[in-house]
Amino acid sequence: xxxxxxxxxxxxxxxxxxxxxxxxxxxxxxxxxxxxxxxxxxxxxxxxxxxxxxxxxxxxxxxxxxxxxxxxxxxxxxxxxxxxxxxxxxxxxxxxxxxxxxxxxxxxxxxxxxxxxxxxxxxxxxxxxxxxxxxxxxxxxxxxxxxxxxxxxxxxxxxxxxxxxxxxxxxxxxxxxxxxxxxxxxxxxxxxxxxxxxxxxxxxxxxxx
Amino acid sequence: xxxxxxxxxxxxxxxxxxxxxxxxxxxxxxxxxxxxxxxxxxxxxxxxxxxxxxxxxxxxxxxxxxxxxxxxxxxxxxxxxxxxxxxxxxxxxxxxxxxxxxxxxxxxxxxxxxxxxxxxxxxxxxxxxxxxxxxxxxxxxxxxxxxxxxxxxxxxxxxxxxxxxxxxxxxxxxxxxxxxxxxxxxxxxxxxxxxxxxxxxxxxxxxxx
Amino acid sequence: xxxxxxxxxxxxxxxxxxxxxxxxxxxxxxxxxxxxxxxxxxxxxxxxxxxxxxxxxxxxxxxxxxxxxxxxxxxxxxxxxxxxxxxxxxxxxxxxxxxxxxxxxxxxxxxxxxxxxxxxxxxxxxxxxxxxxxxxxxxxxxxxxxxxxxxxxxxxxxxxxxxxxxxxxxxxxxxxxxxxxxxxxxxxxxxxxxxxxxxxxxxxxxxxx
Amino acid sequence: xxxxxxxxxxxxxxxxxxxxxxxxxxxxxxxxxxxxxxxxxxxxxxxxxxxxxxxxxxxxxxxxxxxxxxxxxxxxxxxxxxxxxxxxxxxxxxxxxxxxxxxxxxxxxxxxxxxxxxxxxxxxxxxxxxxxxxxxxxxxxxxxxxxxxxxxxxxxxxxxxxxxxxxxxxxxxxxxxxxxxxxxxxxxxxxxxxxxxxxxxxxxxxxxx
DNA sequence: AATGAATGAGCCTTCATTCAT
DNA sequence: GATGAATGAAGGCTCATTCAT
Numbered sequence: 119x120x121x122x123x124x125x126x127x128x129x130x131x132x133x134x135x136x137x138x139x140x141x142x143x144x145x146x147x148x149x150x151x152x153x154x155x156x157x158x159x160x161x162x163x164x165x166x167x168x169x170x171x172x173x174x175x176x177x178x179x180x181x182x183x184x185x186x187x188x189x190x191x192x193x194x195x196x197x198x199x200x201x202x203x204x205x206x207x208x209x210x211x212x213x214x215x216x217x218x219x220x221x222x223x224x225x226x227x228x229x230x231x232x233x234x235x236x237x238x239x240x241x242x243x244x245x246x247x248x249x250x251x252x253x254x255x256x257x258x259x260x261x262x263x264x265x266x267x268x269x270x271x272x273x274x275x276x277x278x279x280x281x282x283x284x285x286x287x288x289x290x291x292x293x294x295x296x297x298x299x300x301x302x303x304x305x306x307x308x309x310x311x312x313x314x315x316x317x318x319x320x321x322x323x324x325x326x327x
Numbered sequence: 328x329x330x331x332x333x334x335x336x337x338x339x340x341x342x343x344x345x346x347x348x349x350x351x352x353x354x355x356x357x358x359x360x361x362x363x364x365x366x367x368x369x370x371x372x373x374x375x376x377x378x379x380x381x382x383x384x385x386x387x388x389x390x391x392x393x394x395x396x397x398x399x400x401x402x403x404x405x406x407x408x409x410x411x412x413x414x415x416x417x418x419x420x421x422x423x424x425x426x427x428x429x430x431x432x433x434x435x436x437x438x439x440x441x442x443x444x445x446x447x448x449x450x451x452x453x454x455x456x457x458x459x460x461x462x463x464x465x466x467x468x469x470x471x472x473x474x475x476x477x478x479x480x481x482x483x484x485x486x487x488x489x490x491x492x493x494x495x496x497x498x499x500x501x502x503x504x505x506x507x508x509x510x511x512x513x514x515x516x517x518x519x520x521x522x523x524x525x526x527x528x529x530x531x532x533x534x535x536x
Numbered sequence: 537x538x539x540x541x542x543x544x545x546x547x548x549x550x551x552x553x554x555x556x557x558x559x560x561x562x563x564x565x566x567x568x569x570x571x572x573x574x575x576x577x578x579x580x581x582x583x584x585x586x587x588x589x590x591x592x593x594x595x596x597x598x599x600x601x602x603x604x605x606x607x608x609x610x611x612x613x614x615x616x617x618x619x620x621x622x623x624x625x626x627x628x629x630x631x632x633x634x635x636x637x638x639x640x641x642x643x644x645x646x647x648x649x650x651x652x653x654x655x656x657x658x659x660x661x662x663x664x665x666x667x668x669x670x671x672x673x674x675x676x677x678x679x680x681x682x683x684x685x686x687x688x689x690x691x692x693x694x695x696x697x698x699x700x701x702x703x704x705x706x707x708x709x710x711x712x713x714x715x716x717x718x719x720x721x722x723x724x725x726x727x728x729x730x731x732x733x734x735x736x737x738x739x740x741x742x743x744x745x
Numbered sequence: 746x747x748x749x750x751x752x753x754x755x756x757x758x759x760x761x762x763x764x765x766x767x768x769x770x771x772x773x774x775x776x777x778x779x780x781x782x783x784x785x786x787x788x789x790x791x792x793x794x795x796x797x798x799x800x801x802x803x804x805x806x807x808x809x810x811x812x813x814x815x816x817x818x819x820x821x822x823x824x825x826x827x828x829x830x831x832x833x834x835x836x837x838x839x840x841x842x843x844x845x846x847x848x849x850x851x852x853x854x855x856x857x858x859x860x861x862x863x864x865x866x867x868x869x870x871x872x873x874x875x876x877x878x879x880x881x882x883x884x885x886x887x888x889x890x891x892x893x894x895x896x897x898x899x900x901x902x903x904x905x906x907x908x909x910x911x912x913x914x915x916x917x918x919x920x921x922x923x924x925x926x927x928x929x930x931x932x933x934x935x936x937x938x939x940x941x942x943x944x945x946x947x948x949x950x951x952x953x954x
Numbered sequence: 955a956a957t958g959a960a961t962g963a964g965c966c967t968t969c970a971t972t973c974a975t
Numbered sequence: 976g977a978t979g980a981a982t983g984a985a986g987g988c989t990c991a992t993t994c995a996t
Binding site: 544545546547548551582583584585586589 | 979980981982983
């Protein structure tokens with residue numbers, strides 16, 4: 119006799135997860151501005167006011183997406199990277215593998231983090247920048263650890279930026295290119311980065327003539 | 328006698344340049360969607376209908392920005408890269424230097440090309456993808472030239488993607504970080520890339536244990 | 537206690553009727569293009585977005601007006617025209633009377649149907665053409681019934697076109713001319729059409745019984 | 746060195762005719778509002794400011810179209826209608842034939858007069874109403890002449906309205922229906938109006954001598 | 955005689971957001 | 976817990992019209 123076919127009463131946590139899931143998808147596909155709250159609500163299977171009741175506003179919703187996915191990515195990487203006793207190249211390899219795997223398994227989240235969040239100004243850029251800084255810092259730590267005193271501090275950060283940038287670029291390329299696995303992408307980057315860094319450590323630098 | 332309130336009655340070509348200049352700036356600062364035609368027109372010092380008369384629509388205007396800046400960047404790089412007789416590392420160095428210089432001197436254009444154009448779907452993504460593919464192809468050519476038969480074709484493209492990605496990342500980082508010159512950024516990347524590639528050429532690969 | 541400032545929170549069906557009412561009036565008075573959605577919304581006592589939410593677009597709104605009024609007019613005529621056993625002149629008389637009565641009681645709707653809808657191209661013209669064709673067909677049927685085999689098929693349609701055209705013309709004229717009732721207009725047309733001017737000269741008038 | 750391929754200096758009268766020709770066509774095809782001054786100028790082969798210089802404004806231009814075509818139609822009819830000594834049925838026949846012929850040979854003008862001008866309010870409706878009143882008056886004169894004292898004055902005008910209305914309707918129908926000539930349409934109307942449906946049933950048709 | 959350059963004003967449409975139930 | 980009803984604000988685009996040459 120009762121209830122329509124519509125959404126049933128679910129605990130708040132579940133509903134929120136549905137909404138953020140839907141939002142990540144919409145934001146990834148259409149971008150922050152083009153994604154409409156109507157579409158997100160519909161995709162989540164709830165009415166618009168409920169989205170506002172739980173998530174506050176479009177800005178807060180986007181922020182929630184970024185935070186959740188950034189934490190998940192960081193967590194996935196951190197879980198794989200070993201303890202400090204493990205040699206730096208192995209730790210880098212583990213981190214890269216975890217990173218590429220996450221990007222491959224959550225393409226929408228990766229688009230949100232790598233593109234949408236960084237393209238739409240504050241407060242979103244800052245939100246994702248925090249996560250990226252953590253990764254850059256971690257990579258810089260590994261580089262410093264491997265290079266000892268050979269490389270200047272300023273250079274260490276620049277190298278970390280380059281490495282992280284190439285990882286981002288490869289991840290997007292791998293997601294868009296059929297037949298490229300996360301492991302292959304990680305291996306390519308590891309060769310690119312470590313063989314190069316390996317030379318740097320021996321002070322065999324390339325220099326313009 | 329001092330500057331007129333409104334420079335009026337200029338030839339079409341001049342006005343169009345002013346408009347695209349203003350548009351690049353607005354699109355870089357606010358993004359494609361958030362930038363309003365009102366603001367662009369005001370910044371260009373003309374009325375909105377004139378923008379539509381000359382540039383057609385917001386979409387066409389954005390495309391015009393992308394095309395103009397992509398051509399300028401490509402042209403700047405191509406002008407510095409030497410002939411085929413020059414050794415590949417020198418050509419890469421020349422190209423990187425030209426690239427970082429352009430990005431540093433036209434920060435708004437760089438934001439439009441590297442971020443905004445790639446974040447707002449078709450037809451913009453395709454437009455800038457064409458330019459990027461040319462650069463990736465050029466870099467892949469250099470890598471192939473330097474590596475001979477040592478590296479497989481598939482790997483060559485992946486390496487080129489990684490190198491271009493790290494260049495993009497470094498360029499944005501250099502633009503945002505005070506005190507980093509284009510030459511420094513290019514040198515860092517050259518070390519990162521060439522010393523690494525140098526090892527690859529000797530088949531001294533890193534591999535997971 | 538007196539009328540509320542804004543009758544709020546009405547069920548959708550009621551609001552839609554109010555909006556179409558307002559639209560018919562605006563379209564009749566200013567024409568399709570000159571009528572503004574702002575004015576229609578204001579006259580309906582709602583905000584513009586609600587009009588779009590319920591009716592879709594200006595084009596759809598105009599189409600809704602045409603459909604509603606065409607159906608109402610057709611329905612009013614069909615309800616008065618008797619069964620097939622009734623002689624054709626009496627059925628024509630009943631139909632004409634219903635037609636002129638509707639036009640007189642709904643002058644705005646009549647303007648929309650007879651003028652605006654037919655003047656602003658597709659898809660509006662086609663929409664009202666369907667209704668008119670039904671009426672022309674009905675009249676042609678009566679003429680054929682009355683004339684037997686005496687009149688050729690092609691002529692029957694031409695005569696029906698002429699009769700319907702004169703009815704339209706008279707309806708508009710009656711609406712604009714003070715003191716002309718629907719019944720008088722219908723009687724004039726019945727004389728004109730049925731008895732014929734040739735008979736009128738001999739004072740052989742047709743008259744409703 | 747010399748003049749571009751553009752419009753050559755022509756005397757004002759010629760240019761004005763070109764412009765009004767173009768305007769009649771545009772107004773007929775798109776309606777008063779939808780027709781743009783840009784399109785009219787382009788179709789006339791001149792620049793927009795010249796249209797304004799010669800014709801004043803869109804409203805004046807539309808009025809000029811209406812006036813010119815109304816005068817032409819009236820003139821064509823008046824030229825064919827004989828003198829007062831000719832019997833009324835023959836004069837009506839001559840007038841109808843001239844009218845249908847003009848409508849068939851100038852379909853755009855006919856659309857402007859019969860539809861566009863009457864649909865877009867003052868001052869256009871009044872402009873064309875004057876012409877129509879002249880025709881109605883002429884027809885009413887013929888009816889009165891034929892009917893003598895038998896028909897009351899009020900009825901005479903109503904009958905004239907009906908006759909003119911059916912003529913308008915038939916003219917549009919004939920223009921839209923392939924294979925219907927002006928002469929056939931005039932004959933049908935003459936039968937309808939003069940002999941009357943009652944007589945048609947007895948096969949007592951009126952026919953041109 | 956004729957035109958390229960330029961604009962004020964307005965319209966359709968959409969969206970994030972809230973209120974009352 | 977959940978929603979149908981409703982809107983303020985803003986943005987893209989077009990058009991009739993004029994100025995300076």
